[in-house]
Amino acid sequence: MSTTTTETPSQTGVVLTETAAREIKTIIQQQELDVDKVRLRVGVKGGGCSGFSYLLDLTETHKDTDEVFEQHGIKVIVDPKSLLYLGGTVIDFRDEVMGRGFVFQNPNATTSCGCGSSFAV
Numbered sequence: 001m002s003t004t005t006t007e008t009p010s011q012t013g014v015v016l017t018e019t020a021a022r023e024i025k026t027i028i029q030q031q032e033l034d035v036d037k038v039r040l041r042v043g044v045k046g047g048g049c050s051g052f053s054y055l056l057d058l059t060e061t062h063k064d065t066d067e068v069f070e071q072h073g074i075k076v077i078v079d080p081k082s083l084l085y086l087g088g089t090v091i092d093f094r095d096e097v098m099g100r101g102f103v104f105q106n107p108n109a110t111t112s113c114g115c116g117s118s119f120a121v
Contacts, residue, residue: 012087013069014042014076020093020102021072024058033058039068039075042091043082052085054104 016024028035039062043055059077062068066077078086090105 012083013067014078014083014086015088015090016040016069016071016074016076017090017092018072020091021074023093023102024074028058031058034060035073039077042076042078042086042089044085054102055082056091056102 024040025035028038037060038058039060041055041057041059041062043057044052045055046052062077063079066079067083069076069078085108086106088107092103092105094100094103
């Protein structure tokens with residue numbers, strides 16, 4: 001059974017910054033998706049230069065076992081296996097001279113690659 005946590009950063013959940021939430025809302029509008037139905041799926045998969053890669057996906061489906069965290073008007077869903085690696089992770093969005101994209105601050109990562117899209121535990 002899934003649980004919902006709202007607006008409260010947690011060591012066991014995934015935290016979405018206000019900047020990241022604004023960018024997600026912009027992407028939802030650009031893709032003409034229904035903001036009331038769309039969720040941001042956050043996960044990990046094996047691979048990448050450090051062992052695991054982060055996954056971000058907009059979806060309208062979720063499983064009963066997914067954890068749900070609502071922050072800044074965005075519902076974030078994470079499967080239980082990914083949550084083992086992502087608990088306490090903060091997802092931010094940066095738009096800088098050297099590039100733009102989502103940035104993960106994962107307290108569980110022992111190392112991460114230079115691009116920031118993969119990590120090891």
